Amino acid sequence: MKKQQRQPKLQRLQNETKQAKQHFNHLATDLLTNGAENAFELLKQADEDYDKKWKASARYADKLEPGAWNLVSTLFSYSTIVDMYYELSDDLQAKWMAIPELQIWKAYNGTRRNKKG
Numbered sequence: 001m002k003k004q005q006r007q008p009k010l011q012r013l014q015n016e017t018k019q020a021k022q023h024f025n026h027l028a029t030d031l032l033t034n035g036a037e038n039a040f041e042l043l044k045q046a047d048e049d050y051d052k053k054w055k056a057s058a059r060y061a062d063k064l065e066p067g068a069w070n071l072v073s074t075l076f077s078y079s080t081i082v083d084m085y086y087e088l089s090d091d092l093q094a095k096w097m098a099i100p101e102l103q104i105w106k107a108y109n110g111t112r113r114n115k116k117g
Contacts, residue, residue, distance in 0.1 A: 007064075009060065010057070010060055010061060010064060013053070013056055013057035013060050014057050016053045016056075016057070017050065017053040017054045017056075017057045020046070020049050020050040020053045020054075021050050021079055021084070023046055023049070023050075024043065024046040024047060024049075024050055024084060025084065025087060025088075027042060027043060027046050028043055028046075028084070028088060028092065028096075029088070029092060031043065032088070032092045032095040032096060033092070033095075035095075039099060039102065040099060040101035040102055040105065043102070044105070047081060047084075050079075054077070054078055058077070058078075081105060081106055082106060085106050
């Protein structure tokens with residue numbers, strides 16, 4: 001397959017990743033604003049979807065140009081739970097921290113994922 005033919009697939013994968021992150025942010029806003037009891041489960045599922053799409057995009061980018069996808073690319077393109085948390089308003093951050101499961105998830109999983117790469 002020619003490189004030109006692969007670019008639309010990469011663009012599609014990157015768009016899906018961006019949409020998954022936006023979905024997480026919108027879902028977090030809705031759930032935290034409305035005080036949903038199942039916020040942790042739904043946000044964890046949305047994060048797993050984002051993570052899966054990001055990895056697919058990164059793998060495909062590396063396939064297009066082996067070795068081009070490196071630590072710097074990862075640092076500038078991947079959002080951890082901590083990154084997503086800080087994108088929320090101060091009010092929503094306070095609501096996040098009021099939910100024990102989300103508080104623990106932010107503290108543990110955000111730093112752990114950075115180590116996994």
